[in-house]
Amino acid sequence: MPLVTTTEMFKKAYEGGYAVGAFNVNNMEIVQGIVDAAKEEQSPLILQVSAGARKYAKHIYLVKLVEAALEDSNLPIALHLDHGDSFEICKDCVDGGFTSVMIDASHHDFDENVKITKQVVEYAHAHGVVVEAELGRLAGVEDDVNVSDADARFTDPEQAAEFVHLTGVDSLAIAIGTSHGAYKFKGNPYLDFDRLKKVGELLPNFPIVLHGASSVLPEFVAKCNEFGGNIPGAQGVPEEMLRKAAQMAVCKINIDTDLRLAMTASVREYLAQNPSEFDPRKYLGPARDAIKGMVAHKIKNVLGSSNKL
Numbered sequence: 001m002p003l004v005t006t007t008e009m010f011k012k013a014y015e016g017g018y019a020v021g022a023f024n025v026n027n028m029e030i031v032q033g034i035v036d037a038a039k040e041e042q043s044p045l046i047l048q049v050s051a052g053a054r055k056y057a058k059h060i061y062l063v064k065l066v067e068a069a070l071e072d073s074n075l076p077i078a079l080h081l082d083h084g085d086s087f088e089i090c091k092d093c094v095d096g097g098f099t100s101v102m103i104d105a106s107h108h109d110f111d112e113n114v115k116i117t118k119q120v121v122e123y124a125h126a127h128g129v130v131v132e133a134e135l136g137r138l139a140g141v142e143d144d145v146n147v148s149d150a151d152a153r154f155t156d157p158e159q160a161a162e163f164v165h166l167t168g169v170d171s172l173a174i175a176i177g178t179s180h181g182a183y184k185f186k187g188n189p190y191l192d193f194d195r196l197k198k199v200g201e202l203l204p205n206f207p208i209v210l211h212g213a214s215s216v217l218p219e220f221v222a223k224c225n226e227f228g229g230n231i232p233g234a235q236g237v238p239e240e241m242l243r244k245a246a247q248m249a250v251c252k253i254n255i256d257t258d259l260r261l262a263m264t265a266s267v268r269e270y271l272a273q274n275p276s277e278f279d280p281r282k283y284l285g286p287a288r289d290a291i292k293g294m295v296a297h298k299i300k301n302v303l304g305s306s307n308k309l
Protein backbone atom coordinates (compact mmCIF):
# COMPACT_ATOMS: atom_id res chain seq x y z
CA MET A 1 0.00 0.00 0.00
CA PRO A 2 1.38 3.49 -0.86
CA LEU A 3 1.55 6.34 1.66
CA VAL A 4 -1.87 7.88 2.24
CA THR A 5 -3.04 11.37 3.18
CA THR A 6 -4.93 11.92 6.44
CA THR A 7 -8.25 12.74 4.73
CA GLU A 8 -9.88 9.32 5.04
CA MET A 9 -8.29 8.64 8.46
CA PHE A 10 -9.71 11.85 9.92
CA LYS A 11 -13.16 11.35 8.42
CA LYS A 12 -13.41 7.92 10.05
CA ALA A 13 -11.87 9.13 13.30
CA TYR A 14 -14.30 12.06 13.52
CA GLU A 15 -17.31 9.84 12.92
CA GLY A 16 -16.01 7.09 15.17
CA GLY A 17 -15.09 9.32 18.13
CA TYR A 18 -11.45 8.29 18.26
CA ALA A 19 -8.11 9.87 17.27
CA VAL A 20 -5.15 8.80 15.16
CA GLY A 21 -1.75 8.96 16.85
CA ALA A 22 0.94 11.09 15.22
CA PHE A 23 4.30 9.90 16.47
CA ASN A 24 7.62 11.69 15.88
CA VAL A 25 10.33 9.62 14.21
CA ASN A 26 14.07 10.23 14.29
CA ASN A 27 15.73 6.85 13.68
CA MET A 28 15.13 3.23 12.71
CA GLU A 29 14.35 1.84 16.16
CA ILE A 30 11.71 4.50 16.76
CA VAL A 31 10.04 3.81 13.38
CA GLN A 32 10.09 0.05 13.97
CA GLY A 33 8.74 0.25 17.53
CA ILE A 34 5.81 2.46 16.48
CA VAL A 35 4.96 0.54 13.33
CA ASP A 36 5.12 -2.86 15.04
CA ALA A 37 2.65 -1.62 17.65
CA ALA A 38 0.27 -0.20 15.02
CA LYS A 39 0.49 -3.46 13.07
CA GLU A 40 -0.38 -5.49 16.13
CA GLU A 41 -3.30 -3.17 16.86
CA GLN A 42 -4.35 -2.87 13.18
CA SER A 43 -4.43 0.90 13.55
CA PRO A 44 -4.01 3.72 11.03
CA LEU A 45 -0.86 5.70 11.70
CA ILE A 46 0.75 9.09 11.18
CA LEU A 47 4.55 9.22 11.28
CA GLN A 48 5.80 12.77 11.63
CA VAL A 49 9.15 14.35 11.02
CA SER A 50 10.26 17.68 12.52
CA ALA A 51 12.83 20.11 11.13
CA GLY A 52 15.16 18.82 13.85
CA ALA A 53 14.59 15.22 12.73
CA ARG A 54 15.44 16.15 9.13
CA LYS A 55 18.60 17.81 10.36
CA TYR A 56 19.54 14.80 12.52
CA ALA A 57 18.72 11.88 10.23
CA LYS A 58 18.42 13.52 6.77
CA HIS A 59 15.16 13.70 4.84
CA ILE A 60 16.02 10.82 2.50
CA TYR A 61 16.85 8.35 5.30
CA LEU A 62 13.58 9.05 7.07
CA VAL A 63 11.56 8.70 3.86
CA LYS A 64 13.26 5.38 3.06
CA LEU A 65 12.67 4.08 6.60
CA VAL A 66 8.99 4.94 6.31
CA GLU A 67 8.81 3.30 2.88
CA ALA A 68 10.28 0.15 4.42
CA ALA A 69 7.71 0.34 7.22
CA LEU A 70 4.91 0.58 4.66
CA GLU A 71 6.08 -2.50 2.83
CA ASP A 72 6.62 -4.41 6.05
CA SER A 73 3.29 -3.51 7.69
CA ASN A 74 0.79 -2.94 4.89
CA LEU A 75 -0.89 -0.30 7.07
CA PRO A 76 -2.36 3.04 5.96
CA ILE A 77 0.46 5.38 6.97
CA ALA A 78 0.67 9.15 6.40
CA LEU A 79 4.08 10.83 6.37
CA HIS A 80 3.75 14.29 7.87
CA LEU A 81 6.00 17.32 8.37
CA ASP A 82 5.70 18.49 12.00
CA HIS A 83 5.92 22.27 12.67
CA GLY A 84 7.17 23.47 9.29
CA ASP A 85 7.91 27.14 9.91
CA SER A 86 8.12 28.40 6.32
CA PHE A 87 6.70 27.85 2.84
CA GLU A 88 10.12 26.56 1.73
CA ILE A 89 10.36 23.64 4.18
CA CYS A 90 6.75 22.65 3.39
CA LYS A 91 7.50 22.74 -0.36
CA ASP A 92 10.62 20.65 0.21
CA CYS A 93 8.57 17.97 1.97
CA VAL A 94 5.75 18.05 -0.60
CA ASP A 95 8.35 17.63 -3.35
CA GLY A 96 10.16 15.00 -1.28
CA GLY A 97 7.34 12.49 -0.91
CA PHE A 98 5.41 13.55 2.22
CA THR A 99 1.61 13.20 2.08
CA SER A 100 0.88 15.82 4.74
CA VAL A 101 2.61 18.98 5.96
CA MET A 102 2.12 21.31 8.88
CA ILE A 103 2.70 24.99 8.31
CA ASP A 104 3.13 26.50 11.77
CA ALA A 105 2.99 30.24 11.20
CA SER A 106 1.33 30.78 14.57
CA HIS A 107 4.24 32.97 15.67
CA HIS A 108 3.08 35.56 13.10
CA ASP A 109 0.00 37.77 13.47
CA PHE A 110 -3.36 36.49 12.19
CA ASP A 111 -3.17 38.07 8.71
CA GLU A 112 0.38 36.88 8.09
CA ASN A 113 -0.49 33.39 9.39
CA VAL A 114 -3.42 33.31 6.91
CA LYS A 115 -1.21 34.50 4.06
CA ILE A 116 1.61 31.96 4.60
CA THR A 117 -0.83 29.11 5.28
CA LYS A 118 -2.79 29.90 2.10
CA GLN A 119 0.40 29.80 0.07
CA VAL A 120 1.24 26.34 1.47
CA VAL A 121 -2.32 25.08 0.94
CA GLU A 122 -2.25 26.17 -2.70
CA TYR A 123 1.03 24.39 -3.41
CA ALA A 124 0.30 21.27 -1.36
CA HIS A 125 -3.23 20.74 -2.71
CA ALA A 126 -1.96 21.08 -6.28
CA HIS A 127 0.32 18.12 -5.46
CA GLY A 128 -2.25 15.97 -3.63
CA VAL A 129 -0.85 16.76 -0.18
CA VAL A 130 -2.94 17.85 2.83
CA VAL A 131 -2.10 20.70 5.20
CA GLU A 132 -2.33 21.22 8.96
CA ALA A 133 -1.97 24.76 10.34
CA GLU A 134 -1.82 26.23 13.84
CA LEU A 135 -3.67 29.08 15.48
CA GLY A 136 -2.92 30.15 19.05
CA ARG A 137 0.34 29.36 20.82
CA LEU A 138 1.41 26.40 22.89
CA ALA A 139 3.73 26.87 25.84
CA GLY A 140 6.77 24.64 26.17
CA VAL A 141 10.39 24.22 25.27
CA GLU A 142 11.93 21.81 22.78
CA ASP A 143 14.85 22.00 20.38
CA ASP A 144 13.19 23.78 17.51
CA VAL A 145 9.99 24.77 19.24
CA ASN A 146 10.47 27.31 22.00
CA VAL A 147 7.66 29.51 23.22
CA SER A 148 7.76 30.98 26.68
CA ASP A 149 4.77 30.54 28.96
CA ALA A 150 4.08 34.25 28.71
CA ASP A 151 3.71 33.96 24.94
CA ALA A 152 1.26 31.09 25.08
CA ARG A 153 -2.23 32.04 24.01
CA PHE A 154 -5.33 29.90 23.84
CA THR A 155 -7.07 29.77 20.45
CA ASP A 156 -10.10 31.97 19.95
CA PRO A 157 -12.89 29.75 18.48
CA GLU A 158 -14.41 32.45 16.23
CA GLN A 159 -10.96 33.22 14.84
CA ALA A 160 -10.34 29.51 14.28
CA ALA A 161 -13.48 29.25 12.15
CA GLU A 162 -12.52 32.36 10.19
CA PHE A 163 -8.97 31.04 9.72
CA VAL A 164 -10.16 27.72 8.32
CA HIS A 165 -12.53 29.40 5.88
CA LEU A 166 -9.92 31.89 4.71
CA THR A 167 -7.11 29.36 4.21
CA GLY A 168 -8.84 26.15 3.07
CA VAL A 169 -6.60 24.19 5.43
CA ASP A 170 -7.40 20.49 6.06
CA SER A 171 -6.88 20.37 9.84
CA LEU A 172 -6.04 22.84 12.59
CA ALA A 173 -3.89 22.65 15.71
CA ILE A 174 -5.37 24.70 18.53
CA ALA A 175 -4.10 25.74 21.94
CA ILE A 176 -6.32 24.67 24.85
CA GLY A 177 -3.68 24.23 27.54
CA THR A 178 -1.28 21.54 26.33
CA SER A 179 2.41 22.26 25.77
CA HIS A 180 5.44 20.49 24.35
CA GLY A 181 7.94 18.62 26.50
CA ALA A 182 7.93 16.88 29.88
CA TYR A 183 6.83 19.78 32.11
CA LYS A 184 3.33 20.63 31.05
CA PHE A 185 1.63 21.81 34.21
CA LYS A 186 2.92 23.50 37.34
CA GLY A 187 -0.17 22.65 39.40
CA ASN A 188 -3.19 20.54 38.53
CA PRO A 189 -3.54 19.63 34.84
CA TYR A 190 -6.16 21.72 33.05
CA LEU A 191 -7.44 21.68 29.48
CA ASP A 192 -10.08 24.11 28.23
CA PHE A 193 -12.69 21.63 26.95
CA ASP A 194 -15.36 24.36 26.62
CA ARG A 195 -13.11 26.05 24.08
CA LEU A 196 -12.65 22.78 22.19
CA LYS A 197 -16.42 22.23 22.21
CA LYS A 198 -17.02 25.72 20.82
CA VAL A 199 -14.48 25.15 18.04
CA GLY A 200 -16.25 21.88 17.21
CA GLU A 201 -19.61 23.64 17.00
CA LEU A 202 -18.31 26.41 14.75
CA LEU A 203 -16.44 23.96 12.49
CA PRO A 204 -18.66 20.88 12.16
CA ASN A 205 -16.90 17.71 10.96
CA PHE A 206 -13.57 19.51 10.84
CA PRO A 207 -10.54 17.67 12.30
CA ILE A 208 -8.73 19.36 15.18
CA VAL A 209 -5.15 18.49 16.18
CA LEU A 210 -3.81 18.32 19.72
CA HIS A 211 -0.09 19.00 20.08
CA GLY A 212 1.86 18.52 23.28
CA ALA A 213 -0.24 15.47 24.11
CA SER A 214 2.25 13.18 25.82
CA SER A 215 1.13 11.97 29.22
CA VAL A 216 4.71 11.72 30.55
CA LEU A 217 4.12 8.24 31.94
CA PRO A 218 5.30 8.12 35.58
CA GLU A 219 6.86 4.66 35.17
CA PHE A 220 9.34 5.97 32.58
CA VAL A 221 10.14 9.13 34.54
CA ALA A 222 10.75 7.01 37.65
CA LYS A 223 13.00 4.62 35.72
CA CYS A 224 15.04 7.47 34.23
CA ASN A 225 15.51 8.97 37.69
CA GLU A 226 16.30 5.58 39.26
CA PHE A 227 19.09 4.86 36.78
CA GLY A 228 21.04 8.10 36.84
CA GLY A 229 18.66 10.57 35.19
CA ASN A 230 17.52 13.88 36.61
CA ILE A 231 14.02 14.87 35.47
CA PRO A 232 12.18 15.76 38.66
CA GLY A 233 8.61 17.05 38.60
CA ALA A 234 7.86 16.01 35.02
CA GLN A 235 4.10 16.00 34.35
CA GLY A 236 1.99 15.37 31.24
CA VAL A 237 -1.62 15.37 30.09
CA PRO A 238 -3.66 12.77 32.00
CA GLU A 239 -4.79 9.99 29.66
CA GLU A 240 -8.39 10.51 30.74
CA MET A 241 -8.27 14.01 29.21
CA LEU A 242 -6.84 12.65 25.96
CA ARG A 243 -9.65 10.09 25.76
CA LYS A 244 -12.18 12.88 26.19
CA ALA A 245 -10.52 15.04 23.50
CA ALA A 246 -10.44 12.08 21.09
CA GLN A 247 -14.20 11.67 21.50
CA MET A 248 -14.69 15.34 20.62
CA ALA A 249 -13.34 17.09 17.49
CA VAL A 250 -9.71 16.04 18.04
CA CYS A 251 -8.73 13.56 15.31
CA LYS A 252 -4.91 13.73 15.59
CA ILE A 253 -2.97 13.44 18.83
CA ASN A 254 0.77 14.28 18.73
CA ILE A 255 3.18 12.23 20.82
CA ASP A 256 6.94 12.68 20.97
CA THR A 257 8.02 13.13 24.60
CA ASP A 258 6.53 9.77 25.62
CA LEU A 259 8.67 8.08 22.93
CA ARG A 260 11.79 9.85 24.19
CA LEU A 261 11.08 8.88 27.78
CA ALA A 262 10.31 5.23 26.96
CA MET A 263 13.51 4.92 24.97
CA THR A 264 15.74 6.73 27.45
CA ALA A 265 14.36 4.86 30.48
CA SER A 266 15.08 1.55 28.77
CA VAL A 267 18.61 2.52 27.68
CA ARG A 268 19.46 3.89 31.12
CA GLU A 269 18.21 0.75 32.85
CA TYR A 270 20.06 -1.60 30.50
CA LEU A 271 23.38 0.22 30.68
CA ALA A 272 23.18 0.60 34.47
CA GLN A 273 22.51 -3.10 34.86
CA ASN A 274 25.01 -4.25 32.23
CA PRO A 275 28.02 -1.98 32.65
CA SER A 276 30.35 -4.10 30.57
CA GLU A 277 28.06 -4.31 27.49
CA PHE A 278 28.89 -2.05 24.53
CA ASP A 279 26.96 -3.59 21.63
CA PRO A 280 24.33 -0.96 20.66
CA ARG A 281 21.91 -3.70 19.60
CA LYS A 282 21.81 -4.90 23.20
CA TYR A 283 20.36 -1.63 24.49
CA LEU A 284 18.56 -0.37 21.38
CA GLY A 285 16.61 -3.63 21.04
CA PRO A 286 14.93 -3.28 24.44
CA ALA A 287 14.46 0.45 23.77
CA ARG A 288 12.56 -0.43 20.59
CA ASP A 289 10.45 -2.92 22.59
CA ALA A 290 9.70 -0.22 25.18
CA ILE A 291 8.47 2.09 22.42
CA LYS A 292 6.34 -0.68 20.95
CA GLY A 293 4.70 -1.39 24.32
CA MET A 294 4.01 2.27 25.03
CA VAL A 295 2.55 2.93 21.56
CA ALA A 296 0.34 -0.18 21.70
CA HIS A 297 -0.99 1.03 25.05
CA LYS A 298 -1.77 4.48 23.60
CA ILE A 299 -3.51 3.07 20.53
CA LYS A 300 -5.58 0.59 22.51
CA ASN A 301 -6.35 2.44 25.73
CA VAL A 302 -6.13 6.14 24.91
CA LEU A 303 -6.60 6.96 21.22
CA GLY A 304 -9.14 4.23 20.51
CA SER A 305 -7.80 3.51 17.01
CA SER A 306 -7.32 -0.28 17.30
CA ASN A 307 -8.95 -2.26 14.45
CA LYS A 308 -9.94 0.88 12.54
CA LEU A 309 -8.30 0.17 9.19
Ligand SMILES: O=C(CO)COP(=O)(O)O
Nearest residue numbers: 181211212213214256257
Ligand atom coordinates in the same frame (compact mmCIF):
# COMPACT_ATOMS: atom_id res chain seq x y z
O1 LIG B 1 3.24 18.09 19.77
C1 LIG B 1 4.18 17.35 19.62
C2 LIG B 1 4.86 17.26 18.32
O2 LIG B 1 4.39 18.21 17.42
C3 LIG B 1 4.70 16.46 20.71
O3 LIG B 1 4.21 16.82 21.97
P1 LIG B 1 4.82 16.14 23.31
O4 LIG B 1 6.05 16.92 23.68
O5 LIG B 1 3.76 16.28 24.36
O6 LIG B 1 5.11 14.72 23.00
Ligand SMILES: O=C[C@H](O)COP(=O)(O)O
Nearest residue numbers: 050052053142143144256
Ligand atom coordinates in the same frame (compact mmCIF):
# COMPACT_ATOMS: atom_id res chain seq x y z
O1 LIG C 1 6.83 19.51 18.71
C1 LIG C 1 7.99 19.19 18.65
C2 LIG C 1 8.39 17.76 18.51
O2 LIG C 1 8.43 17.13 19.76
C3 LIG C 1 9.69 17.68 17.77
O3 LIG C 1 10.75 18.09 18.55
P1 LIG C 1 12.18 18.42 17.84
O4 LIG C 1 11.99 19.73 17.14
O5 LIG C 1 13.14 18.48 18.99
O6 LIG C 1 12.45 17.28 16.89
Ligand SMILES: [Zn+2]
Nearest residue numbers: 104106134138
Ligand atom coordinates in the same frame (compact mmCIF):
# COMPACT_ATOMS: atom_id res chain seq x y z
ZN1 LIG D 1 3.45 26.19 17.09
Ligand SMILES: [Zn+2]
Nearest residue numbers: 180211212254
Ligand atom coordinates in the same frame (compact mmCIF):
# COMPACT_ATOMS: atom_id res chain seq x y z
ZN1 LIG E 1 3.82 20.05 18.28
